[in-house]
Amino acid sequence: MKSLAAALAAVALLAACGGGGSSSQPAGSIKVTLTEFKFDPSTITAPSGKVVFYLVNAGTTSHDLIIRDSSNNRIDGSELISAGDTFVFTVNSIPAGTYTYFCDQTGHEAQGMKGTLTIS
């Protein structure tokens, strides 16, 4: 019984401090899992316009997802997501083209945390 009470308390605690940390995946969003040091998937295709990413940090350190265009201009980026948290990242309007997404935490992109986003 004691362990059940502890488990319930932990669930209550998680629910209480939810914020961006305990959201479920929105319908129509693209799920991307962030770990050290990669994005899964590392290639994404989506139609132009509004794109919603559901970012899951399954790693052990903080990560984010930043989008840059082929001229290396930063288009948009998520918040920094703590280990174990999720974040719904909405890009309101993105034109057709080929983009790179990457984590801008020091050294992460160089270690492989990047991918290709194709907007058609």
Ligand SMILES: [Cu+2]
């Ligand atoms: Cu990272």
